[in-house]
Amino acid sequence: MLSISKQYLYLVVDQTNKCVLTNTSSASTANAVSAGIINSSPMVIWFPYLDNDHNIIRSNIDENINYKLVKQSKSGRSLTDWNTYDPVEKTPSGRKFDLIEMDSNLIDSQWINRRKLANFRAQLMIELEGICERFIAKSVTSCCDELLFPYLQKQLELSDPDKDLYSPGLKEWASINNLTAKTAYQELKMKYDSASINLIRVHAIWTKFVNKFNSISLEDNVTKQQLFAKMETQFMFGDV
Amino acid sequence: MKSLIIGTTFSLKDIIGQNTDLKIFSEIFNLTRGSWLVDRTDTTQLPFKTDLLDKYRLPDFDKILNLTLEECCQNRALELMSLDKRIYFLYSGGIDSTLALIAFIKSGIPRRNIVVVCNDHSIRENPNFYYSSIRSHFDVMATELFMQQLKTQLIDGIILSSEHGDSLYGNDYSSIAFELLGGKFLEKPATKENLITFFCSGGLSYQSAACWLDLYSANLKLCPRVIETVYDFLWWIGFNWRWQWCGEKMKLRTALDPDIQTFFSSDQLQKWAVTHKQIIIEKKTDFKRDYKQIILDYTKDQEYFDSKVKHVSFSIYYLANSYLAMESDGTKLHKLDYQLSKYYQKDNFISNWLNSN
Numbered sequence: 001m002l003s004i005s006k007q008y009l010y011l012v013v014d015q016t017n018k019c020v021l022t023n024t025s026s027a028s029t030a031n032a033v034s035a036g037i038i039n040s041s042p043m044v045i046w047f048p049y050l051d052n053d054h055n056i057i058r059s060n061i062d063e064n065i066n067y068k069l070v071k072q073s074k075s076g077r078s079l080t081d082w083n084t085y086d087p088v089e090k091t092p093s094g095r096k097f098d099l100i101e102m103d104s105n106l107i108d109s110q111w112i113n114r115r116k117l118a119n120f121r122a123q124l125m126i127e128l129e130g131i132c133e134r135f136i137a138k139s140v141t142s143c144c145d146e147l148l149f150p151y152l153q154k155q156l157e158l159s160d161p162d163k164d165l166y167s168p169g170l171k172e173w174a175s176i177n178n179l180t181a182k183t184a185y186q187e188l189k190m191k192y193d194s195a196s197i198n199l200i201r202v203h204a205i206w207t208k209f210v211n212k213f214n215s216i217s218l219e220d221n222v223t224k225q226q227l228f229a230k231m232e233t234q235f236m237f238g239d240v
Numbered sequence: 241m242k243s244l245i246i247g248t249t250f251s252l253k254d255i256i257g258q259n260t261d262l263k264i265f266s267e268i269f270n271l272t273r274g275s276w277l278v279d280r281t282d283t284t285q286l287p288f289k290t291d292l293l294d295k296y297r298l299p300d301f302d303k304i305l306n307l308t309l310e311e312c313c314q315n316r317a318l319e320l321m322s323l324d325k326r327i328y329f330l331y332s333g334g335i336d337s338t339l340a341l342i343a344f345i346k347s348g349i350p351r352r353n354i355v356v357v358c359n360d361h362s363i364r365e366n367p368n369f370y371y372s373s374i375r376s377h378f379d380v381m382a383t384e385l386f387m388q389q390l391k392t393q394l395i396d397g398i399i400l401s402s403e404h405g406d407s408l409y410g411n412d413y414s415s416i417a418f419e420l421l422g423g424k425f426l427e428k429p430a431t432k433e434n435l436i437t438f439f440c441s442g443g444l445s446y447q448s449a450a451c452w453l454d455l456y457s458a459n460l461k462l463c464p465r466v467i468e469t470v471y472d473f474l475w476w477i478g479f480n481w482r483w484q485w486c487g488e489k490m491k492l493r494t495a496l497d498p499d500i501q502t503f504f505s506s507d508q509l510q511k512w513a514v515t516h517k518q519i520i521i522e523k524k525t526d527f528k529r530d531y532k533q534i535i536l537d538y539t540k541d542q543e544y545f546d547s548k549v550k551h552v553s554f555s556i557y558y559l560a561n562s563y564l565a566m567e568s569d570g571t572k573l574h575k576l577d578y579q580l581s582k583y584y585q586k587d588n589f590i591s592n593w594l595n596s597n
Binding site (some may be wrong): 138141179180183186187189190191192193194195197198220233 | 250358359360361375376378380381382383384385388
């Protein structure tokens with residue numbers, strides 16, 4: 001809510017060689033792709049890529065562009081996320097994390113296939129998340145929803161319209177809007193229920209399709225178009 | 241052979257195969273996605289056996305009073321109020337549901353007798369009306385919560401939607417024709433050439449267009465409205481063929497058999513649809529101007545009258561794993577139980593048309 005966009009890269013890294021399988025648009029999509037590829041990890045790094053000379057974004061459509069993730073670390077220090085990067089004394093850019101070209105000896109057909117699968121799945125997850133966010137956006141009622149909703153839930157639960165009892169927060173909201181507490185209760189409950197139910201539905205569809213996409217391999221020869229053909233229908237009617 | 245009341249066509253493309261009648265049948269859905277077409281005159285059968293429910297037969301229009309739209313709406317509101325049941329009114333904020341709610345307000349419905357089922361989207365559709373006439377005046381409930389409860393719980397009262405408002409006015413198909421060919425086209429005479437042009441513009445092949453034109457024309461002699469223009473013809477096919485679908489489709493959202501009614505289905509309102517003078521549609525905002533005039537008279541909201549455009553309500557708010565069909569005995573079918581091919585009848589209008597053309 002109050003966060004600004006940061007220059008993060010959302011990577012999926014191969015744990016065995018610390019090379020980048022793919023990069024996505026968010027932590028959730030990186031996690032989703034990683035969940036479907038054995039021996040991979042999601043990794044978020046701050047990386048102002050406009051200052052750097054590399055093609056990490058293009059590598060999503062070109063499996064011949066390959067990078068390894070490195071981290072500048074002093075020897076002997078214990079490392080977190082150790083399975084996602086190689087520690088080096090100094091990175092080329094001098095920043096904590098950097099991408100270096102992958103050792104060409106490691107690039108074989110097995111690696112390229114692994115990259116292709118990761119890139120294909122990343123595209124699917126990014127598109128799926130885009131659709132989910134399009135529907136979530138319809139439920140956003142104000143800039144403070146994320147902080148408000150847990151408190152609002154409590155205020156609604158503390159109220160009892162049958163006994164004409166209303167919580168302090170609800171009474172204050174009513175007063176500011178020149179409404180009775182009963183009207184305020186009904187309107188806020190309506191908005192809360194509406195947004196919450198929409199969100200749980202979107203989350204259910206997200207979960208379902210992440211699992212579905214992660215069960216598809218390149219050999220299945222399924223196109224993105226085929227996979228998304230019934231997506232809108234899912235949001236309207238459920239599983240048909 | 242079992243028959244349907246309503247069905248859905250999600251699996252249609254899987255069973256078309258070499259059946260030319262099904263191919264022609266499928267092409268109409270380029271124009272009207274999602275509808276299950278049923279002939280209210282009960283004289284024409286499509287490829288999938290479907291029964292017409294008695295309540296959806298065309299009424300005897302000679303026996304129905306000819307009233308203004310406002311009178312018809314008032315009478316419908318009073319009729320529903322006289323049932324003395326709580327009404328759960330599905331309010332999208334669109335033109336039809338606003339008009340219907342105004343009819344209840346003008347009829348003096350007590351607050352305890354109606355719950356306005358809406359959400360934030362309904363408010364955005366017509367904020368002035370929400371803040372002036374709903375908030376503080378009616379109990380409200382989230383659409384999503386209501387639909388979730390409707391799925392498995394018996395609702396104590398009438399569930400009232402504003403379905404049939406489109407079919408009554410004739411904009412099921414005419415708004416599509418307006419988008420494809422412009423307003424002037426709607427005023428053209430209902431000739432074969434003009435109607436084929438419409439169907440072909442909507443993505444039908446010439447053969448399908450010719451077949452559907454003959455199919456839709458087969459019962460024209462039973463049409464209660466004089467068909468002169470393209471608009472008249474398109475009004476008839478919506479009014480005749482989509483009526484049962486509009487009345488029954490909400491039932492696919494629940495496992496039970498609640499009292500679901502539509503506001504715009506009274507005989508008097510149907511009579512109005514048959515007899516009123518159709519205004520000329522020059523721009524999108526002209527659709528439903530008769531409806532909007534009553535809203536304007538009540539709200540004095542000139543901007544809404546001048547600018548509001550009719551559009552389809554979002555249905556994500558209704559999301560639930562719907563049933564896909566309902567058979568004549570009331571059995572509702574989920575995806576796994578619904579085999580569209582089971583209802584296929586070789587002897588249907590389209591296959592007979594193919595044999596004779």
